[in-house]
Every structure is written in C-alpha cells, then in structure tokens.
Amino acid sequence: MARTLIHAPTTARKGEVIEIRTLIAHPMETGYRAGADGRTLPRDIIRRFACRYNGEVVFSADLYPAISANPYFAFYVVADASGSLVFTWEGDNGFAQTESATITVS
Amino acid sequence: MSAAWMAPDRSRRAVLAAGLGAGLCVAWRPARALSDELTNALRGFTGGAPTREGKVNFDIAPLVENGNTVPITVTVDNPMTAANHVQAIAVFNEKNPQREVISCKLTPRMGRASLSTRIRLATTQQLVAVAKLSDGSYWTHTVDVVVTLAACIE
Numbered sequence: 001m002a003r004t005l006i007h008a009p010t011t012a013r014k015g016e017v018i019e020i021r022t023l024i025a026h027p028m029e030t031g032y033r034a035g036a037d038g039r040t041l042p043r044d045i046i047r048r049f050a051c052r053y054n055g056e057v058v059f060s061a062d063l064y065p066a067i068s069a070n071p072y073f074a075f076y077v078v079a080d081a082s083g084s085l086v087f088t089w090e091g092d093n094g095f096a097q098t099e100s101a102t103i104t105v106s
Numbered sequence: 107m108s109a110a111w112m113a114p115d116r117s118r119r120a121v122l123a124a125g126l127g128a129g130l131c132v133a134w135r136p137a138r139a140l141s142d143e144l145t146n147a148l149r150g151f152t153g154g155a156p157t158r159e160g161k162v163n164f165d166i167a168p169l170v171e172n173g174n175t176v177p178i179t180v181t182v183d184n185p186m187t188a189a190n191h192v193q194a195i196a197v198f199n200e201k202n203p204q205r206e207v208i209s210c211k212l213t214p215r216m217g218r219a220s221l222s223t224r225i226r227l228a229t230t231q232q233l234v235a236v237a238k239l240s241d242g243s244y245w246t247h248t249v250d251v252v253v254t255l256a257a258c259i260e
Contacts, residue, residue, distance in 0.1 A: 017217035017218050030203070030226070032203045057213070058213050059211070059216055060211045061209065061211070062206075062208070062210070063208060064204055064206040065202075065203070065204060065226070066199060066202050066206070066207040067208060067223065068174060068175040068224040071223065071224075072223055072224050073221065073223050074220075074221070075222070076217050076220055077217065078216065078217035080215070
C-alpha cells in the first residue's frame, strides 16, 4: 500500500465549494529512463485517478508519464450532501488503491 | 565647450535607450504560433473541431529550475452549472517523449473548473491547455516555458 495524503474538510455548509488535495507515493517511472546497467527501466505509472462523491464520479483523470513522481491533484467539489469521498488510483503492474474521507454537510 | 562636451553624451544616451528598447521588445514578444506537434495533439483531442484562444488560464512558471516537478494550475472561466460546464481539460507538451500530459473529465458537481498538479518537462518548450465546454466548443491557452534542469535525463 502506497502512502497517501488527503486534504478534505470534514464539515461544510450545503452548497459550499470545497477544495480537495490528494497526494500518493508512487515513483511514476516513465519508461524512457535508463537504469544503472544502461537498460531502459520498464514503465510503471498510475494511469487513472478518480474521485467519487457518494458513489458518483465527480472528477477523473488519465495520467501519462509526464506526471511527476508522487502524483498530486487539487480540485474543487460542491458539498451538497453528507457522505463519503472515495479516491481511487489505478496503474501499471496491477497497482490499485482506494482511500476515502467522510464529510458532514450542514 | 559645453556643445563639444554634450555631443558624445547624447549619443551614448541614444545607444542606451536603443539597447533598453531592444530588451523590452524581447521581453514583450508575443507567444509564438502553435507548433505542428501541438497542433496535431490538439486535433487528436478535439477531433478536428476548431479551437479558440481564451477562457482557459494555464498557470505555470515561465522559468523552471527543475523539470522533474513543475506545478501547474489550469482554470477555466466557467460557472460549472448543468447547462454550461467544462466537460474535459487536457494538457499537451511539445518536446517530451509523449505529447500527452494529463486528460481529465469534469462534472458540474465540481463547482469550479480548476485543476492543479505537478508535471515533468524534458526541455524548454511550448505547452497548451485545452478545455471542452458542454456546448461543444474548445478553448485553449498556450504558454512557453524555459527549463534549466531537465527531467528524464538522469
């Protein structure tokens, strides 16, 4: 399991636009670099990121090798109901990770 | 006495002014036209639909010291309502091994069309951010970036 950092408010007013920031520890090996033995290192990247709010995808992204190691995303979501924010990362070599945060909307 | 003394001084001022003017011309040079590489990449994203410059703001440092992590923010001037929202944002580069940088799908539930992330840049190059709106129009913002330490070399 890769380490993740998720910044999302735990409480919000209904209709408020909240900022969500996520970071995941991952080398994002591009597949273009040479290793110590001179041979090209195989690609190992996260290809897809998605954020679901109460089961519905609100934001998703396809990633390419040009994304830095330890991919970071900051985006906004409208807090319209209490519930869960679920973040998923999927990538090469069967990489898959899911993290969640709960939010209370008043 | 004073006339003979003033003449060379004036010409020196003229030379200095000309030099300053030339420097300003370089600094204010408008962004160069979209390269063929980027035009092709954009065509792949839009499916041949026309793109217009505007609405999108691609925020990136013009001078990058380390190409391994370059913070970028793409913001689109849009209310993000069900009737009028940004459906997708993509970023393309000119000189990395692959043209694509990121391609995202947005929904009206985001409330604000803004995305920040960190990217790699192999060398000094041109980048373009493109947004697809719900009315089917495409808007772009092109930036030129100077990279002093490149990614992907070591």
